Amino acid sequence: MYLVDTYQAVQKVPTRNGFGEALVDLGGKNKDVVVLCCDLTESTRAQGFKDKYLDRFFEVGVAEQNLAGIAAGLALWGKTPFICSYGVFSPGRNWDQIRVSICYSQANVKIAGAHTGVTVGPDGATHQALEDVACMRVLPNMTVIVPCDTVETKKATIAAAQIRGPVYLRFGRDKMAVVTTEDTPFVVGKAQVFREGSDAVVVASGPLVYEALLAAQQLEKEGLSICVVNCSTIKPLDEQTLVEVARKTGCVVTAEEHQVLGGLGGAVTEVLSQHCPVPIERIGMPDRFGESGESAELMKAFGMSAENIIKSIRSVIQKKKTRTCLMNVQNPAEHFYLPDGRQLKNLVELVIALETMDDLAYSKHVTSDKNDFASWIEHVLKNHSLADQVRSAPDKKEMAQLILEKING
Amino acid sequence: MKIDVPKLQAIANQIRQDIIAMLLEAGSGHSAGPLGMADVFTALYFHILNHDPKNPKWQDRDRLVLSNGHICPLWYAALANAGYFPREELKTLRKFGTRLQGHPHNLATPGVENSGGPLGQGLSQAIGMALGAVLDKKRSHIYCVMSDGEHDEGQTWEAILFAGKNKLHNLTAIMDRNNIQIDGFTEDIMPLEPIRAKYEAFNWHVLEVDGHNIQQIIDACNEAKAIFEKPTMIICHTIPGKGVDFMENQYEWHGKPPNKEEARIALHELRTLGGKIRGEHE
Secondary structure, X not given: OOEOOOOOOOOEEEHHHHHHHHHHHHHHHOOOEEEEEOOOOOOOOOHHHHHXXXXXXXXXXXXXXXXXXXXXXXXXXXXXXXXXXXXOOOOOOOHHHHHHHHHHOOOOOEEEEEOEOXXXXXXXXXXXXXXXXXXXXXXXXXXXXXXOOHHHHHHHHHHHHHOOOOEEEEOOOOEEEOOEOOOOOOOOXXXXXXXXXXXXEEEEOOOHHHHHHHHHHHHHOOOOOEXXXXXXXXXXXOHHHHHHHHXXXXXXXXXXXXXXXXXXXXXXXXXXXXXXXXXXXEXXXXXXXXXXXXXXXXXXXXXOOHHHHHHHHHHHHHHHHHHHHHOOOOOHHHOEEOOOOOEEOOHHHHHHHHHHOOHHHHHHHEOOOOEHHHHHHHHOOOOHHHHHHHHOOOXXXXXXXXXXXXXXX | OOOOHXXXXXXXXXXXXXXXHHHHHHOOOOOHHHHHOHXXXXXXXXXXXXXXXXXXXXXXXXXXXXXXXXXXHHHHHHHHXXXXXXXXXXXXXXXXXXXXXXXXXXXXXXOOOOOOOOOOOHHHHHHHHHHHHHHOOXXXXXXXXXXXXXXXXXXXXXXXXXXXXXXXXOEEEEEEEOOEEOOEEHHHHOOOOOHHHHHHHOOOEEEEEEOOOHHHHHHHHHHHHXXXXXXXXXXXXXXXXXXXXXXXOOHHHOOOOOOHHHHHHHHHHHHOOOOHHHHOOO
């Protein structure tokens, strides 16, 4: 994956900047792109477009419902409108207009919600949009994108213009670490694995992607292999990638700058509970309002920093272990069958079997080419790290010892 | 184009009969509003609008946006009579699988320009279309039919402000001033008067007509097109339930359909002299 080389010395730029640059690009390439704004032209970064394409820029005043409605009309005429305001106002104050005039009508409107999350900082709770992803995600026909940095925001904005239909794009106010480059792939609807790993996966969006990368880097020093997925498209969710990484790692942490209810964490949980039920911990705003403060201190105070991610990763790995160790395989076809007729359905039974097994029986299952016990742990119990350890055990005694240690945590 | 008022009145009568039949068949829906605006819709679809029922998506067409979507039985009846789809289809109103949804949906019905129902959204949509026409230098004129009751909505006033500021000369709003809303008379629920002065204060050109006088409606629309510095509001004074004696001016009829007996009486009135509308020109 083409990411910046080191996460420590990254550049920091607000995501809205990428939006502003993309609007100017789009304005030059597509004469049907129009921009509407509610008295926040400079801070939503619509100013560049206004300066260059004044005839296609509309100042609506402080009137977000009218903003959404006019954009719907322009889209029904054939234009591609981008509407710009703060997330708390749009989609915060015009949800029904977005629902009926835009989504139900399949109007080709792009909603840009700026200044979202607690990183808005000193303005306080009223201006910190933390519910916008949830309320946009439930609308049929809507695409929801939360870019992780300014470079990705630019790509997402340009991609949004190519989608026929409503799109919600979410930005922040504060400077955010730039982790992607021009070469980082971006496809709407595709979650990108930013870092491979097998012990746990962090599925993150927005500024939490950077925090997740820091957390993974930190844990690598302790020998933990953490996968990091940038899930910038919240809808449609990349179910395939999410199920793959959940299956591979066996436990998931979601991380977002949004309420823990209904956002990325909710979306991921909905999918995995159905297709790959594994332990999940969700990081986000803990069902409360924010308050005034500096961006970084608020992220820390409300539990949305790399440290919190590390804590959740440890916790979710522990849950996975406990679950694996206590798990009984339900399906008899997936039980482990020994030559003497015994049938194993959990790790405790495997330890007892190893301790009472003679060398001949053991050598039928473990050769230089194969290790049936490790394969069973990997494919049936879905515990890849234990499978790897079992594979490298020199004899049955140590193998039993190793599994026992795992059971005892 | 010569205005054949008697012919238009006959069409309006047919549309009213269709509305009664549709509502009876559907078993739910609004009666008073559709009947009250039948003359306005007839004037629009059979004289004023530049449109092509065989090519509903023709880019240069005039557009009619319906803001108070609940009077859509009238919209559907007008569109069917104009040739957008077969009149037999009107009987499917509100039934599962129909193209004629309980409130209008642009993707469902040929000729329906917008989705609407939640009040106050139409004028904004119409403004968007008017801006699109200006940007593309098209001569399409955009009409927005609104109720009086939906002037309680804040969005309506946001839109009125915007249209005035932008001098949208290709936008004509038409208000169904029938003085009723669900809970009672508009002036009791939330007084709107002086509504004309309000629009004028927001930099609109305002006209007032008898909403059942087709000649006046057409003249007002022509004047609106001739005004180049302002959007125009045509306040149409209408009688809710117009054409059916027991429905006229009764706000109880805002949100309910007739039963079988009531429909029979209503149709009889509309088909005979009781329905003076036909009688006057026969």
